Amino acid sequence: MNHLLVVILYRPPFHTVFTTLASIRTLRPESIWLIHSSSETLPSLPDDVHLLEVKPEELGKQLNTLIHSRQKVDSALVLFSGVHTLIHKDTSVMVSGNEEQVWLQNQAWTRSPIPETRYIPFKEAFLAYWLNQLPKDMPFQPLKAPSQGRMPITEHAKLEFAGTYEQPNEQLTSPVTVLIAHYNHVNTVDAAIASCLVGRFVPEQILVIDDASTDSSKERLATWEHPTLHIHFLKQNGGKARALNAGLPYIHSPFILELDPDDWLDPDAFTKMRESILSWPEQSPLLYGNFRRWNSAKHELQYKGIAKGRPIYSKAELLAYRHPLGPRLYRTSSLKKIGGFPELNYADGRLYEDVAVMYKLLEEGPFHYVDQTFYNVRNHQDSITQKNHAKWNGFLTHLKDLD
Structure with missing residues (x-):
């Protein structure tokens, strides 16, 4: 049995969280966590969704702690709220993802800890920067999910920026x-x-x-x-x-x-x-x-x-x-x-x-x-x-x- 941990990084508007939850539940995850900052007050959520308030500068540290604490987990999906088309790879792929979602399998997080957010200008670049920092010998499959539809101009600009990250074979x-x-x-x-x-x-x-x-x-x-x-x-x-x-x-x-x-x-x-x-x-x-x-x-x-x-x-x-x-x-x-x-x-x-x-x-x-x-x-x-x-x-x- 595949023990899946899902971590949702919250971004407004709130109603998009439910779109993401509907997609995630088809995967039957072991647990679902919604990460938000203290400045974001969220309405009530289903009982199976765990809330975790995190300071923006401590996002990487808290995610590392959360994933490592789930001892039964053998794969993890980290994604932004609003994503409704999921990338799902088989267990032969150690890491796959893009600027909106990252799949970690086979304990990949033990080889590539999640970086601190002080290295990026805004949280929307978090996952893309993480993928960019993977060790060059780590199997990584960059994938592009279909567009998530219309979004505010700021969010579009941030994701467009994040989409220019790549993992070069050499620099x-x-x-x-x-x-x-x-x-x-x-x-x-x-x-x-x-x-x-x-x-x-x-x-x-x-x-x-x-x-x-x-x-x-x-x-x-x-x-x-x-x-x-x-x-x-x-x-x-x-x-x-x-x-x-x-x-x-x-x-x-x-x-x-x-x-x-x-x-x-x-x-x-x-x-x-x-x-x-x-x-x-x-x-x-x-x-x-x-x-x-x-x-x-x-x-x-x-x-x-x-x-x-x-x-x-x-x-x-x-x-x-x-x-x-x-x-x-x-x-x-x-x-x-x-x-x-x-x-x-x-x-x-x-x-x-x-x-x-x-x-x-x-x-x-x-x-x-x-x-x-x-x-x-x-x-x-x-x-x-x-x-x-x-x-x-x-x-x-x-x-x-x-x-």
């Missing part, structure tokens, strides 16, 4: 250093770093410069062990431009991608980047494209759409650009030629360092725009840009010092 190195200037982003920096390490192509180096964080970032960053990741801790906070410049002496790759610690990349970002680099004129110091925007509120991300870039040809067009220009892939030689990121006297050099460096780089050659989207921006009220619109005019006065 190839891209001639890019990812440069992260970090200050007090302990809750998001893991997802930023992890997003660089999941695709077929990965960067030559990930360089994190911690600008004397005062939260628990140092302890969190110290838990990372990866050959391409290098972390430097500054003793005194000096602002983003100074932190970025502190990293330049350690960079020897031809290209630098600037990544904010509260943003993240698509799983196939470096594959797309590789294609863009091939069309990048050698005289151009900067390559950029589009942003995918997300609003952060109450620990949830809401999809706001794609901010399309446009070609710019002059300093005046740069200063009139309607949103931050990016993502920014710098030609390392060009960036070092201008002395790195300008450290203006205005606001102690802590504002608009992106505009300042691009203003100076335009003197080295034209920028190159590509109509590609692989960078995700997290908008929130605490961001420096959101707080300092009123200081823009003062910045423009000091920017003239660079001419």
Whole structure:
């Protein structure tokens, strides 16, 4: 007899839970668990459904504990509520699944513990990221279930993102250093770093410069062990431009991608980047494209759409650009030629360092725009840009010092 444990990861709306339960019961599971967060108040459920309240950051830990505690279980199905078409494989397959459901058989979870959610931007990417992290010698059959019908635009965008994860047979190195200037982003920096390490192509180096964080970032960053990741801790906070410049002496790759610690990349970002680099004129110091925007509120991300870039040809067009220009892939030689990121006297050099460096780089050659989207921006009220619109005019006065 096959002892099946079913774990449902709750996502609104609530009525979709019953659709999933109807499908699951045809499998005659030994037990059914519905996982939800403390912010989600659920109506009553059938008696055979066990509720488990879990903090979002402890989802992986709690799932590992739950599955290991069911001693009679020899297979497990983990899926999001709303799924009504189930993937069911025979016992010869150790793992099968996609971004909405994962089947584990033959005690597969003992070889591949469920990862922590701090490595992903939102819970809808949880299962896809897990599959991506499976050991390369573990039998894995990626399957696509039929579409679950119409859903809210945010949920669709999240599942579309999750669907770009893959389990590559090997990872190839891209001639890019990812440069992260970090200050007090302990809750998001893991997802930023992890997003660089999941695709077929990965960067030559990930360089994190911690600008004397005062939260628990140092302890969190110290838990990372990866050959391409290098972390430097500054003793005194000096602002983003100074932190970025502190990293330049350690960079020897031809290209630098600037990544904010509260943003993240698509799983196939470096594959797309590789294609863009091939069309990048050698005289151009900067390559950029589009942003995918997300609003952060109450620990949830809401999809706001794609901010399309446009070609710019002059300093005046740069200063009139309607949103931050990016993502920014710098030609390392060009960036070092201008002395790195300008450290203006205005606001102690802590504002608009992106505009300042691009203003100076335009003197080295034209920028190159590509109509590609692989960078995700997290908008929130605490961001420096959101707080300092009123200081823009003062910045423009000091920017003239660079001419």
